[in-house]
Amino acid sequence: MTVFTHLHLHTESSVADSILKLDQALLAVRADGQRAMAITDHGSLRSHFPALIPRHFGPGTSPSGVEPLLGVEAYLDAGLPPYPDGYPRLCHLVLIAKNIEGYQNLVRLQRWAWTHNLVIGRFPALTLPMIEQFHRGLICTTACVGGPVGRPVTLGLWDVAEDLFLRFNDLFDEDFYGEVSAHPLAEQPEINRAVALFSGRAGRRIVQTVDSHYLGPADWISHDCLLKTKDKRKSGYRYPAACFYLAPEWRVRGYGFNPEWIDETNRVAEKCSAAAEVRAAILTAASVRGGPQPSAAATAMTSEELFLSKTVPITPYDALRSVWVWAGLPPGGWSELAAHARRIKRMASVQSYPVRAFSRKYPNLWSMARGLAGLPRAVCPDFRHKILVSDALKDLIPVRTVDGLPVAEIDCVTARALHLPVRQTAESEREPHKGIEEFYRGLAFWWNDRPRQALRAFQVSIAAVPSAGIGTSLSIPALGRPCPSAGIGTSLSIPALGRPCPSALILARIRLAQSLRELGRQDESDKWLRDLRQDPHVDSLHLKKFVMAIGRPAVPVPGIQLELYPEVAVLSMPDSITPDFGEIRKACEPAVAAGIRDVIVSGPAIARLESRHSRAARLNPVLARFRKYLKSRAIDLHINLDISQIPSRIDPPAKSPPTRERNVSRSRQRRPIGAGTSA
Numbered sequence: 001m002t003v004f005t006h007l008h009l010h011t012e013s014s015v016a017d018s019i020l021k022l023d024q025a026l027l028a029v030r031a032d033g034q035r036a037m038a039i040t041d042h043g044s045l046r047s048h049f050p051a052l053i054p055r056h057f058g059p060g061t062s063p064s065g066v067e068p069l070l071g072v073e074a075y076l077d078a079g080l081p082p083y084p085d086g087y088p089r090l091c092h093l094v095l096i097a098k099n100i101e102g103y104q105n106l107v108r109l110q111r112w113a114w115t116h117n118l119v120i121g122r123f124p125a126l127t128l129p130m131i132e133q134f135h136r137g138l139i140c141t142t143a144c145v146g147g148p149v150g151r152p153v154t155l156g157l158w159d160v161a162e163d164l165f166l167r168f169n170d171l172f173d174e175d176f177y178g179e180v181s182a183h184p185l186a187e188q189p190e191i192n193r194a195v196a197l198f199s200g201r202a203g204r205r206i207v208q209t210v211d212s213h214y215l216g217p218a219d220w221i222s223h224d225c226l227l228k229t230k231d232k233r234k235s236g237y238r239y240p241a242a243c244f245y246l247a248p249e250w251r252v253r254g255y256g257f258n259p260e261w262i263d264e265t266n267r268v269a270e271k272c273s274a275a276a277e278v279r280a281a282i283l284t285a286a287s288v289r290g291g292p293q294p295s296a297a298a299t300a301m302t303s304e305e306l307f308l309s310k311t312v313p314i315t316p317y318d319a320l321r322s323v324w325v326w327a328g329l330p331p332g333g334w335s336e337l338a339a340h341a342r343r344i345k346r347m348a349s350v351q352s353y354p355v356r357a358f359s360r361k362y363p364n365l366w367s368m369a370r371g372l373a374g375l376p377r378a379v380c381p382d383f384r385h386k387i388l389v390s391d392a393l394k395d396l397i398p399v400r401t402v403d404g405l406p407v408a409e410i411d412c413v414t415a416r417a418l419h420l421p422v423r424q425t426a427e428s429e430r431e432p433h434k435g436i437e438e439f440y441r442g443l444a445f446w447w448n449d450r451p452r453q454a455l456r457a458f459q460v461s462i463a464a465v466p467s468a469g470i471g472t473s474l475s476i477p478a479l480g481r482p483c484p485s486a487g488i489g490t491s492l493s494i495p496a497l498g499r500p501c502p503s504a505l506i507l508a509r510i511r512l513a514q515s516l517r518e519l520g521r522q523d524e525s526d527k528w529l530r531d532l533r534q535d536p537h538v539d540s541l542h543l544k545k546f547v548m549a550i551g552r553p554a555v556p557v558p559g560i561q562l563e564l565y566p567e568v569a570v571l572s573m574p575d576s577i578t579p580d581f582g583e584i585r586k587a588c589e590p591a592v593a594a595g596i597r598d599v600i601v602s603g604p605a606i607a608r609l610e611s612r613h614s615r616a617a618r619l620n621p622v623l624a625r626f627r628k629y630l631k632s633r634a635i636d637l638h639i640n641l642d643i644s645q646i647p648s649r650i651d652p653p654a655k656s657p658p659t660r661e662r663n664v665s666r667s668r669q670r671r672p673i674g675a676g677t678s679a
């Protein structure tokens with residue numbers, strides 16, 4: 001019997017929402033003695049195939065020593081009343097494949113949702129009739145506070161919640177589970193009660209989960225940095241709590257829920273053999289390719305070819321700029337940042353002199369940036385590679401759409417590692433997709449502060465897409481009003497047009513305006529924005545969301561702020577004051593009283609610690625004293641946030657206190673809980 005199995009986990013394929021890299025997660029759960037780990041990304045199956053590649057992590061039954069459970073946190077249109085502004089209210093639903101039949105159904109369901117039911121251009125939504133049709137071989141749980149129980153209960157609709165619960169109960173029978181979590185959200189306790197009540201009445205079992213988005217409690221800061229710089233500029237958006245991390249088994253037990261709910265997660269894992277079966281089926285399909293080839297005509301009849309997909313990754317420069325923005329450093333320092341970043345070849349390597357220099361000067365920013373580098377900013381088609389989806393592979397290859405174009409949710413490296421039939425495309429095959437290709441090229445430039453190149457790419461993109469797409473199409477009949485896609489890499493299916501319209505077009509126009517502004521061409525930028533505002537098919541709310549982000553100054557924080565979570569306390573220090581030891585200790589009192597074991601210092605204080613500024617020079621000894629004070633109460637102070645380090649040992653680190661805020665070992669979270677509070 002294993003210790004615990006995570007059944008609700010987001011990898012980097014939950015784009016712009018999770019900073020947990022797949023390999024990182026596999027290593028961390030293996031280090032904790034867990035034998036399996038579910039992969040349930042938001043509406044995406046993209047991390048499944050990489051999890052099937054043989055890895056050399058060490059001995060174990062499966063390639064990584066950890067059995068991946070192939071799942072999804074799907075969007076579900078359960079017919080709940082829409083939001084006040086008219087947007088459809090979707091639920092989350094966790095589905096995990098038990099066997100290959102379940103996996104095929106998962107692929108069918110997700111493909112249908114991406115190609116036939118993309119809600120407001122962003123969310124591939126399942127419907128109850130579709131799930132009824134393709135539920136075999138799947139395990140289903142009630143998911144998070146946004147699930148089919150959570151959403152209606154939050155709205156006070158307990159009857160609706162129980163009706164939905166019973167529908168899934170009838171359909172999935174003993175493969176249906178109530179899901180409870182200890183997240184410190186206001187609505188969580190009531191939802192847990194509802195789930196426990198309905199499960200008790202229906203005789204269903206319950207599983208305990210942690211909605212994991214990052215590796216450890218302190219990584220909340222890096223995660224926050226990713227969220228807040230999602231649209232390049234700093235925004236006020238934040239996650240409601242700091243506990244959405246890949247908790248080790250002792251922590252999950254420490255929440256004090258029924259231990260039976262933890263044991264049940266292992267029984268769910270034992271039911272699942274999908275990864276092994278899918279791996280075997282793919283390898284068989286690959287070996288068959290060596291034999292006699294079917295005629296071209298027969299292939300055309302039964303197979304289809306799809307472009308692969310790839311990501312627009314966060315480059316080292318992009319990562320550095322993001323933490324720079326997040327920390328509120330003055331834009332004047334950007335040239336310095338650029339001078340360093342331009343010379344950085346590999347983020348992970350600290351061999352070259354410029355990298356070493358930067359990481360010495362800004363150790364905290366550096367370690368945060370390292371954690372962000374390589375994560376995807378967006379998913380886009382890989383127009384250079386196509387995969388042949390033969391009969392044998394049909395319903396095994398996950399498919400999504402990008403700007404209306406169906407693509408395989410696999411990147412080229414993964415496809416080749418699994419010996420899938422991939423070929424390079426010809427120029428003529430790429431030509432019709434020039435508009436989308438150029439948009440994503442421009443996007444990569446734009447993210448990396450190269451507005452001139454971005455501008456050119458966006459101009460080509462706009463010119464390449466027929467203008468019929470703009471004026472006539474961006475109205476969503478179901479919504480009764482026009483709406484552009486809010487996301488990148490999404491599409492709107494336009495019945496009136498008879499074809500999907502690339503949402504990239506709207507975004508290309510917005511990004512173009514932003515690029516012009518960054519180049520100092522204010523008048524031209526304003527003209528583009530005026531055009532966009534006057535376009536009746538552009539949703540003003542969304543336009544505001546993108547445009548308002550330009551150049552918005554960071555809101556000053558009046559004093560030291562303490563946020564208290566069951567896991568950690570976060571002390572945000574404004575830049576405007578230099579707190580003394582007494583003030584910091586006073587602000588932190590509630591955390592000490594609550595028995596918190598980890599305190600994170602965040603905000604501009606982090607940046608200031610690394611400057612030669614006189615105020616920072618005064619703050620450093622204050623923090624050193626504060627650290628000593630916390631230490632005497634068995635509390636750790638975190639400033640260095642290195643999320644790329646995997647805990648390599650289970651014991652607490654040696655007692656010698658670090659002299660500076662570096663090298664804070666990630667293994668600290670493994671201590672027994674002691675006085676930790678429970679939700």
Ligand SMILES: [Zn+2]
Pocket residue numbers: 073092143144145146147
């Ligand atoms: Zn959710």
Ligand SMILES: [Zn+2]
Pocket residue numbers: 008009010073144211212
């Ligand atoms: Zn989730």
